[in-house]
Amino acid sequence: MATILVYVETRGGAVQPIAFELLAAARSLAAPAGWTVEALVCAADPAAPAVEITAADCVLTMAHPALSPYLPEAHAAALQAVVDERQPDVVLFGYTTAGLDLAPATAGRTGRTLAAYCRTLALDGGALTASAQVYGGKLIAGIEAPLPAVACVMPGAFAEDAGRIAGSPERIVLPAPATLGALKTRVLEELFPEAGGVDLTQASRILCVGRGIGEAAKIAGAAEVAELLGAELAGSRPVIDAGWMPKARQVGKSGTKVRPKLYVAVGVSGAPEHLEGMAKSDLIVAINSDARAPIFGAAHFGAAIDLFDLLPALADRLRAG
Amino acid sequence: MHAAVVLRLVPDIADDLEISESGNDIDREWVGMKLNEFDDHALEEAVLLKERAGASVTAVALDGDGVDKLLQSAIARGADRVVKITYDELPPLPAAAAVAAILADAIQALGADVVLTGVQTPEDAGGQLAAALGARLGWPHLSAVAGVQPAPDGLIVRQEHSGGYATRVHAAGPVVLGVQSASQPPRYVSGSKLRQAIGVKPEKRAGGEAFAGPVAMVRRLAKPASGGGAAMWKGDADAVADQFVALLRERGLLKG
CATH class of the missing domain: 3.40.50.620 (HUPs)
Incomplete structure (x- = not known):
């Protein structure tokens, strides 16, 4: 059979x-x-x-x-x-x-x-x-x-x-x-996530920055909105690989799998390995200038808009309460 | 130690990708091509092996448009030698086994004892090259590699898994590595180094016999629906920000 x-x-x-x-x-x-x-x-x-x-x-x-x-x-x-x-x-x-x-x-x-x-x-x-x-x-x-x-x-x-x-x-x-x-390779050591520091799995709100942020210096604007939202700041793999954020803040297949109440993705295209790490979040909001970005397939709400236009406008409103 | 690093030009997925008339490939005439970002990390790790352990580094690529420039940039980054592999034909989004068959003989002929390449590409629907190349060469392989250290009797490789879990693996003999991230971000190369490398003419070698076995084929490509499953907010930044905050208020998610 x-x-x-x-x-x-x-x-x-x-x-x-x-x-x-x-x-x-x-x-x-x-x-x-x-x-x-x-x-x-x-x-x-x-x-x-x-x-x-x-x-x-x-x-x-x-x-x-x-x-x-x-x-x-x-x-x-x-x-x-x-x-x-x-x-x-x-x-x-x-x-x-x-x-x-x-x-x-x-x-x-x-x-x-x-x-x-x-x-x-x-x-x-x-x-x-x-x-x-x-x-x-x-x-x-x-x-x-x-x-x-x-x-x-x-x-x-x-x-x-x-x-x-x-x-x-x-x-x-x-x-x-x-x-x-008769193997030519052997495991020397297992490495487990370090205790302490940021634990994204415990965060109820996460704002994740993707490749669209462009450069490390521009993360500050996203960090301010994260602070105003009461959210942990996270990054997708390209952001982490570029050295712009520590590995502990990576969401995705090779990072941390998260399931917060609110997940805001800014400048994240939504590669399959990223979606694997966050697609089960309760509420997903995606901001990306490309209306066909795959992140919108996983998001509940979204806008095809330049994140550098949106973040200041959002910060103004959150600051005002 | 002789490290071969396999580099691939792939479509820039930040571009609009149009489907070709054949329906089973993208229209490659107008799309920008760039070094596969994981291969970029593989090249960096190979150059680090040269700096840390005196490895010689040969960058290898399948022949095609833009490959000379790609390989010259590898010289500027620190590769000692560059080789392009000629081949007859590959279907769109080719099976990893078919690409491995073309590359394996050349890699063995070069005398490489470690092969590094990117863990994946945006278009490897027929599987990932590192493991396929390992199978073809009869060498062990590791994917999702995030750092390689020379050791007196081989290499120590960090393999990453989900959830922050990783292992350190000792490889005592020839090995193929699918690199996810280098030990440090790929280095900046100055314009003067790039200009110097333009004079380098890549060696040309014939690839191996075409893969004889059956392979999976991509029969069609399609675009997912625009916007996917998301309810899309319209308007300018102020309008979107208003809708965003209204949603947070409705769901009780405003801070404090």
């Missing part, structure tokens, strides 16, 4: 939320086609996270000390062994650091086609079809990936509830490949 294999990402012995979204995606693909869904948990001790997986037909586990903490070389080797052995028709990864590592690696090592940045998935004859965000979300690509295929799925594209439904999956323990004993 045809199968869909879901790579289950874990950290610290817990399943990462993206895995449940992938299970939801897999079930939505598999059900109409009568396919089965297999989930793969690779870790030093996969038993505890594997128990969390109930929405698959079968849960595969592989245990080896090299599999925790996450090491791309180890997980790529494990996946190659599993995919070569079980020959799934579709393999699903999330758009995370592990997904960026493992989706192309698995496709390349096992001769599968690959679709990245997927927001929708469907089976169409002998191909997986997907719609994918490209050019920072400015365009949507319709991709056709002949089977067998690998897909890297955007967080938030599938609701995780359907990936958490109760069930009694078959559970199979797989042997670790010998290649895990």
Whole structure:
């Protein structure tokens, strides 16, 4: 029978939320086609996270000390062994650091086609079809990936509830490949977010500055509005990479995921990796001079206006109460 | 140590992007092309390896319009050697596996033992190059790299994950790195250095055999709806500010 294999990402012995979204995606693909869904948990001790997986037909586990903490070389080797052995028709990864590592690696090592940045998935004859965000979300690509295929799925594209439904999956323990004993890379140290300082996850209001701010000196105007709003100031990745704000203030895939009551995005285009970090905020207001900026797809309210015109006008009104 | 850094010209997504008549590509005639911003960081990290550990740096790019200038700017930034790779044809938004097949032979022939490139591009719908290149070369790879330090017996690489979590990974042999951010912002290059580099003519090498396996293809491109899901406020700055404050008041979100 045809199968869909879901790579289950874990950290610290817990399943990462993206895995449940992938299970939801897999079930939505598999059900109409009568396919089965297999989930793969690779870790030093996969038993505890594997128990969390109930929405698959079968849960595969592989245990080896090299599999925790996450090491791309180890997980790529494990996946190659599993995919070569079980020959799934579709393999699903999330758009995370592990997904960026493992989706192309698995496709390349096992001769599968690959679709990245997927927001929708469907089976169409002998191909997986997907719609994918490209050019920072400015365009949507319709991709056709002949089977067998690998897909890297955007967080938030599938609701995780359907990936958490109760069930009694078959559970199979797989042997670790010998290649895990001869790796050329090893994890020296895990680095966790520093305690203290700004914690954006606890902020009820956030004003986030994006690339549109142009230069470090102009952040002061946004900082003043943040202060008047009672909001923490944050930055999107380009702002952080340019050294204009500390890393602790980054929102997005490689920064912090936030869910404040109010999220104001100024000059943020809304690249997929940024949306991943803030799209579940209660109220999102976006200011961008480009009416087609993808941030408006995630925002509740917005204006296509120059932020340097708006910020002073907004500051005046907030100061006046 | 010999570091190869793969540089790519990509459309400037700040420009208006129009879809070509074929429907599966953007109209590249009028769009501005620029160095992929993650490749910019990869180049910076490669040059830092040169400064910290005496690595030689070769910048590599697929041949095409604007590539000589791109590679000359890499010389101005600190690259020792620049090579452009010729190839027959690639489809729009090509699969990472197809690009990796073209580059891998040349990278091996150069004798590189570390490859750096950007973690992603705005148009890699067919997957990211670093991991595909690692698979093609049979080397380990790491994506989302945010800093590389030389070590006596290899490299120490910082890999970033979500939520501020990261790992430090030791790589003992050849490795491919998908760089997300360099250890420091990409350096400014003076006009005089750029002018000096204009005299450098990039070497030309033939790429590897075209990828033989099946690949995913982009069949069509479309624009998302304008404004997306947001209720859009109209008017000038004062009008928008008034609506913004009214919303905050209605939702009880004004400070104090």
